[in-house]
Amino acid sequence: MRSSVPVPLSVATSTLIVVGAIMMMTTNAAAQTPMTGAEGARLYQARCGTCHSIAANKIGPAHKGVFGRQSAMAPGYNYSPALRAANINWNAATLDQWLQGPQKMVKGSRMFLAVPNPTERAAIIAFLQSDAAK
Ligand code: HEC
Secondary structure (H helix, E strand, O other): OOOOOOOHHHHHHHHHHHHHHHHHHHHHHHHHOOOOOOHHHHHHHHHHHHOOOOOOOOOOOOOOOOOOOOOOOOOOOOOOOOOOOOOOOOHHHHHHHHHHOHHHHOOOOOOOOOOOHHHHHHHHHHHHHHHHHH
């Protein structure tokens, strides 16, 4: 096995892909005008929908009524001890911080996802605040 060649190559390739993706996101953010409500719903589906829905607990808790409420209050969802102890009020500022790094905000929390693009975070948060999520 000549493993010395393929391994560094694949590392270099994935680094390039990551750098490329970050550049695309950055370019996107700079070029964008504020997103519409429909865009927020679409982003929510795409980024959060694997683990969340508005109406039902899945891997993550249901988001019905989450905007304006205390953390760890979705009925019937088994939260981490960390999030149960956190006592956060979910508003635009706290959700923005959460979406930049849940584990940075609440050490020991169990959500593994960040949304690095601030325009996308704002659109998703606006969706959570809208009637569709009440
Ligand atoms: C890979 C699965 C996963 C994805 C993707 C995900 N989440 Fe989560 N989320 C979780 C889990 C699990 C929890 C519960 C964390 C805990 O108990 O520590 C959570 C908790 C939350 C909470 C706290 C809810 C409450 O009742 O206190 C919010 C808000 C939230 N997620 C928003 C989002 C948003 C918005 C997205 C999309 C940008 C998203 N999540 C994507 C798994 C995920």
